[in-house]
Amino acid sequence: MAEQKINRVSLTEKDYEGAPSTMCRGCGHDAISASVMRAFYDSSVDPRKVIKLSGIGCSSKTPAYFLSQSFGFNAVHGRMSAVATGANVANHTLIPIGVSGDGDTAAIGLGNFCHMMRRNVNITYIVENNGVYGLTKGQFSATADKGSVMKGGKINEMPALDLAELAIVLGATYVARSFSGDRKQLAPLIEGALAHKGSAILDVISPCVTFNNHEGSTKSLKYVKEHLDPIHDVDFIPSYENIEADYKPGTDHMVTMHDGSRILLHKLHEDYDPTNRMQAMQMIHASVAEGKFLTGLIYYDPNRPDFAAELGLGDTPLAELGQDILQPPPEALERINADLMK
Amino acid sequence: MTVTMEKPKSGMSDGVYEREELLNGCQAVAQGVCLADVDVIAAYPIRPYTEVMDALSKLIADGAFDAEYIIADSEHSQFEIVKHASSVNARAFGGSSGTGWMYGMEALTVTATDRLPPMFVVGNRALDDPGAFGVEHNDAMAVRDLGWLLCWVTTPQEALEHVLIGYRVAEDKNVRMPMALAIDGAFLTHSQHIVKIPSVAAAKKFLPQYDLAERRLHPDNPISVAPQANEDWVMEIRRQNWEAAKRARGVIKEAYKEFNAIFGERYAQPYFDEYMTDDAETVLIGVGTVAAPGRTAVKRLREKGHKVGYVNLRWFRPFPTEELRACLSRFKSVGVVDRDFAHGSPDNCGILMHEIRSCLYPAKNRPAIVNFIGGLGGRDLSIADAQKMFDITAQAAKKDSMDGYITWIGLRE
Ligand SMILES: Cc1ncc(C[n+]2csc(CCOP(=O)(O)OP(=O)(O)O)c2C)c(N)n1
Ligand code: SF4
Ligand SMILES: [Mg+2]
Numbered sequence: 001m002a003e004q005k006i007n008r009v010s011l012t013e014k015d016y017e018g019a020p021s022t023m024c025r026g027c028g029h030d031a032i033s034a035s036v037m038r039a040f041y042d043s044s045v046d047p048r049k050v051i052k053l054s055g056i057g058c059s060s061k062t063p064a065y066f067l068s069q070s071f072g073f074n075a076v077h078g079r080m081s082a083v084a085t086g087a088n089v090a091n092h093t094l095i096p097i098g099v100s101g102d103g104d105t106a107a108i109g110l111g112n113f114c115h116m117m118r119r120n121v122n123i124t125y126i127v128e129n130n131g132v133y134g135l136t137k138g139q140f141s142a143t144a145d146k147g148s149v150m151k152g153g154k155i156n157e158m159p160a161l162d163l164a165e166l167a168i169v170l171g172a173t174y175v176a177r178s179f180s181g182d183r184k185q186l187a188p189l190i191e192g193a194l195a196h197k198g199s200a201i202l203d204v205i206s207p208c209v210t211f212n213n214h215e216g217s218t219k220s221l222k223y224v225k226e227h228l229d230p231i232h233d234v235d236f237i238p239s240y241e242n243i244e245a246d247y248k249p250g251t252d253h254m255v256t257m258h259d260g261s262r263i264l265l266h267k268l269h270e271d272y273d274p275t276n277r278m279q280a281m282q283m284i285h286a287s288v289a290e291g292k293f294l295t296g297l298i299y300y301d302p303n304r305p306d307f308a309a310e311l312g313l314g315d316t317p318l319a320e321l322g323q324d325i326l327q328p329p330p331e332a333l334e335r336i337n338a339d340l341m342k
Numbered sequence: 343m344t345v346t347m348e349k350p351k352s353g354m355s356d357g358v359y360e361r362e363e364l365l366n367g368c369q370a371v372a373q374g375v376c377l378a379d380v381d382v383i384a385a386y387p388i389r390p391y392t393e394v395m396d397a398l399s400k401l402i403a404d405g406a407f408d409a410e411y412i413i414a415d416s417e418h419s420q421f422e423i424v425k426h427a428s429s430v431n432a433r434a435f436g437g438s439s440g441t442g443w444m445y446g447m448e449a450l451t452v453t454a455t456d457r458l459p460p461m462f463v464v465g466n467r468a469l470d471d472p473g474a475f476g477v478e479h480n481d482a483m484a485v486r487d488l489g490w491l492l493c494w495v496t497t498p499q500e501a502l503e504h505v506l507i508g509y510r511v512a513e514d515k516n517v518r519m520p521m522a523l524a525i526d527g528a529f530l531t532h533s534q535h536i537v538k539i540p541s542v543a544a545a546k547k548f549l550p551q552y553d554l555a556e557r558r559l560h561p562d563n564p565i566s567v568a569p570q571a572n573e574d575w576v577m578e579i580r581r582q583n584w585e586a587a588k589r590a591r592g593v594i595k596e597a598y599k600e601f602n603a604i605f606g607e608r609y610a611q612p613y614f615d616e617y618m619t620d621d622a623e624t625v626l627i628g629v630g631t632v633a634a635p636g637r638t639a640v641k642r643l644r645e646k647g648h649k650v651g652y653v654n655l656r657w658f659r660p661f662p663t664e665e666l667r668a669c670l671s672r673f674k675s676v677g678v679v680d681r682d683f684a685h686g687s688p689d690n691c692g693i694l695m696h697e698i699r700s701c702l703y704p705a706k707n708r709p710a711i712v713n714f715i716g717g718l719g720g721r722d723l724s725i726a727d728a729q730k731m732f733d734i735t736a737q738a739a740k741k742d743s744m745d746g747y748i749t750w751i752g753l754r755e
Contacts, residue, residue, distance in 0.1 A: 076441060076470055078416065108386075108416035108445075136387035137396070142415060154403055 008044035008240065016041045018065040028180035028206030028221075029062050029128050035183045036097065036126070037066045039190035043238060051087055051094040055080040055109060057101035058135045059128035059206070067097075078109025081116035081125075085307070088121050091317035092308035095194065096123040103133040106142040106161050117170040117199045119307040124193040124200050127163055128180070130208035131219035138211025149216030165284045167201040168277060168299045173306075174200035175280070175299040179228055180207065181221070185295060188236035188263065192297065195239070195257040198306040205293055218291075229287055231272055231296035232265040255300055265297060274300045358605055360541040367530035370498035370537050371463050371523070372397035374505025375435050376407040377545040378461075382427035382434045384412045384420040388442035389475050390531035391465035395437070417442045421449035424460045428453070428520075429559045429567055433509065433552040434460040439527060440467030443481045453520045454489035455579075456568055457557070457586065459512035461505065461521045465531045466630070466681075468719040476720010477527040479629065479682040483658075483693050489583040491521040491590060492659035494629040498535045501525055503601070503608065506540075506549050510597045513552050516589045526681075528720060529631040540605065548604050590660045613662030616669065618644060619651030624736040627653040627670070628679035629694065632723050636679070639728035650732050661697055667705050670698070675710040677735030681717045689713075691748055710738040716751030727751050 004012045016037040023030045040047065050070035054060035056077035063072055071094065075083040080100050088096060105113050105127050116123070131144040138151055142161045149155055167175045174196045178186040186204065193200035207213050207221045214220060218227075232253070239260035247254060247264060253273065255263040265274070273279060280299040287294035365373065371394050375383070385395035401407040410427075414420035417438050424436035438446060443464055453460065468478040486492060491512055495501045504523055512521040525531055559567055571579060591613075598612035609615070617637045619625055626636050636652040643650045653669065655662075670676050678699075680692020687696060695713040702708050714731050717723040734749055 077445070110415065133387055136389065136392050139387050139395075139413065152400070152403065154399070 007041055009046050011041070011044075011046075013037070013041050015069065016047060016067055018063070018068040021065045022061065023058060023065075024210045026209040027058070028130065028204075028208070029059050030065070031180040031183065032099075032126065032128055032186070032204055032206055033062050033065045035180075035186040035190060036099075038183065038187040039194065040067060042187065042236075043191050043194050045095060045194060049093070049095055051096050053080050053084050053087065053096060053098040053123075055100050055104035056135070057104045057133065058208075059099055059101035059130075060104055061135075062099050062128070063097075078104055078107070079112060080104065081109060081112035081121075084123050084125075085116050085119065085121050088123070088307060089311070089313070089318065091319040092122065092313055093317050097194075098123050098125045100125070100127055101134070102127060102129040102131060102141040102143040102163070106163060110142075114166075114170050117167055117172040117201065120171055120173055120198045120304055120310070122197050122199070122306045122308060124190060124196075124202070126190070126202045126204055128206040129163065129203055129219075130206050130212055131160075131217070132208050132212045134208045134211060138208070145218040148218040149214070151211055151214055151217075162284060162288060163201065163203040164294075164298050165281060167199070167203075168280055168284075171199070171304070172201045172299075173198035173301040173304050174297070175203075176201070176297045177203045177205070177293065177295045179205045179224055179293065179295060181225070182228070182295070185230065185234050188234045189297060191236040191238070192234075192255070192257065192261075192263045195236075195259050195261040197258045197309075198301075198304060224293060227292050229290075229292035229294050231269045231283070231294060231298070232267045234296060235264040235266070237262040237264060255297070256302070258302070263297060274298060275302070277301075357541055358544045359538040361539050362536050363539060364534050365498050365502075365537045366393070366532050366534045367498045367501050367525045368393035368465065368532070369397045370502040371437075371505055371525065372401060373537070373539055374502040376401050377502075377540060377542065378433065378505055378509050378549055379546075380409050380435045381432035382410045382412070382424065384414050384423035384427075384434075384436050386414045386417050386420045386438070386442065388417070388439045388467075389465075390467060390527040391437045391439040391442070391463060393531060394463055394465065417446035418449055421446040421453065421462070424462070425449060425453040425456070425458055428458040428460040429456065429554070431552060431554045431558045431560070433513075435462070436460065437463035437465065439465040440478075440481050441470040444469060444484060447484065450485055450490075450520075451488055452568065454485070455583065457489075457518045457583065459509070459518050459520060459552075461508050461512065461523060464522050464524045465527050466524055467527045474719040475527065477529060477630070477681065478718050478720070479524070479680075479693070482522055482524040483682055485522055486659055486693070489519055489587060490659055491517070491519050491657075492524065493522070493657050494524045494526075495656065496530065496631055496633045496654060498530070498533075498537045501530065502537060502539070503605070506545055507597050507601055509552070510549050511590060511593050514593045515555065517586055517593050518554075518557070519583075519586055519590065524630065526631040529634075544604055548601060587660050591662065594657060594660070611665070613657040613665055614653055614655045614669070617652040617654070619653065619669075619672075621649055622651030622672075623649040623674040624677070624732055624739070625651045625653050625670070625673050626677045626679055626728065626731055626735065627655055627694075627698065628681070629655050629658060630681065632679050632681060632717060632728075635723055635725045635728040638725045639732060642725070643729065643732055648732070648736070650736075655694070658697075661701065663701050666698070667701050670702060670709060671705045671707045673709045675712070675735050675739035677712050677714055677731050677738075679714045679716065679723070679731065681723075683715060683718070689748065710741070712738045713748045714751050715748065716753075721752055723752065
């Protein structure tokens, strides 16, 4: 029997799989699950140290289809960000991956989503963005583009909410956009997000082949492919790889992550620096005006501490602190009382 | 009193009904909303209610109906939009199911305390968790103490008609309370019947224009809605709600009388209907579509000579205390079917049981009374289940102990 390929923690690709998918055949969400498994395998993350989070929607069902050995929390509709914040405070040593939809995140869950990013909670947060509520049969969501045509013929008159722009404004520190069908770009972007400490938001266009894949839809497979506008090709170089990256001074951009891993961006757009917030926003605006989907690592902030660091949670997670540490001794109470009597 | 609730008796030739269509419960509600000439609809999808909003958007897109239609970003916003539309004198409509209904609870509460009369359809669905799409009544029941009108129907025809009846009652100046029209998930939301659709003229004749009059929020009518009142006035305001709910009983009665006058003798009684109860000794009472297996079981048991009947409670709020007390006092034993739960409540019974038992307490002739909890999360309540419930209920009349007082029907043990 041929020897099975293993990664640095001696696990096979199979160890990163989940239950068989129940998505419609050809759904973009399945392709994203494949990239998630690829990224975790390539990053050699131990699945037993991972917590999978989601809300409600077709997209939010997908964590069942990867990493079956990980912890899982399927929150109610729109509450994934709040649950992730709580989970992070309870145990910030778990590696969180959240999968949500454009309905779950940009409509009912928008408030919680904003505050999670404001706190820079550590998470790899994937929005599987199809412009519709897939699970409830194809109503327009808040990310449906203005002018996009619904399956029944109705034209969307509301402007879309741009999740990447919103994430930058609200304090997320790793903001990327990609396309479900572009595993070459998406998998390294997920790897980068896993290596990053803070809110890493990946807005991934993921066509709903059942309800939003027709002529006139701006989130159909065909339309998205024709309007993709990658800023750069992306390579992820894990911290343990000592290789000299294929770095071309002047045209490439290197991003070094907290854990020493690196993202190498081979620039297609001139002079693009993802740490420049204003430039990132301008790029998004320009691409929206041209009706294009800007993809790649749009924004990166290496300096802002994440929520756990801000709270000074230390190395041992709260969930693992014993009663002896959590409960102050009687002397502490006496000291406080004495202070009050002064 | 025996009635069949299936089809309107009057024909289409008299102009009261216009046409027949094969509709499920959701589509029938949408037709009702169209006939009620609703001005503002807000929507947010969740099964099984979703089909109501889909049917409405189709009617609008097809040019069959003209209304402002707003897709909200959540149930909470949806209900707030509906509430505010209602306060500026627009006839307004919303709806949801299960966890979605609960998500908007803050808005549902203030709609009642602000005494506004929009209508919401509740496609009954089990509450999360665990996830389930099927029917359970705890969602709609959650508003039962807040000052809402709450009514269950059993067929698409009744669903359509109760959109009209519901607005009529809710908007009456002596009532002005929000209306929740509950339809069982799947068994009614998605089961199709031939429905007779009233003509626009007949609907208009029955349902007057919405007029909030002195409480209309408008620049010409400067008033404050929802002020901070504290202990100075809260008691008095609660008392007004209390009185409105009391008055609603009379308004409901009146509404059915007029409905019958226009549409033919559709409803023999306003608050509940009885099936083969004239000489019955044992009856079951429930809300919603459990009436179907309940009535069929009655028919079959009657063939074998059992004196059984079925009472279908339509109006839960306001609760028809006097009428139901008089009705149920006639029987030897009553089985109350709850498609809901009230964990830890007295005797651990279901919600309906508590209400009926409380209603019967002052009665001179109290029947023996037992409780059934079943059909949760959408589990089927079959004709055989109903026959079993009749059997247990009949036995209760012969017992003087409380044994077997509560039975979970169809539970896997
Ligand atoms: C409080 C609440 N409201 C509504 C729903 C119904 N619901 C289930 S999934 C969904 C939308 C999902 O859309 P999205 O997040 O875009 O996921 P997709 O199915 O498109 O992947 C809605 C509205 C719910 N489950 N809970
Ligand atoms: S309905 Fe759309 S989003 Fe849901 S599984 Fe099918 S294709 Fe995917
Ligand atoms: Mg979606």
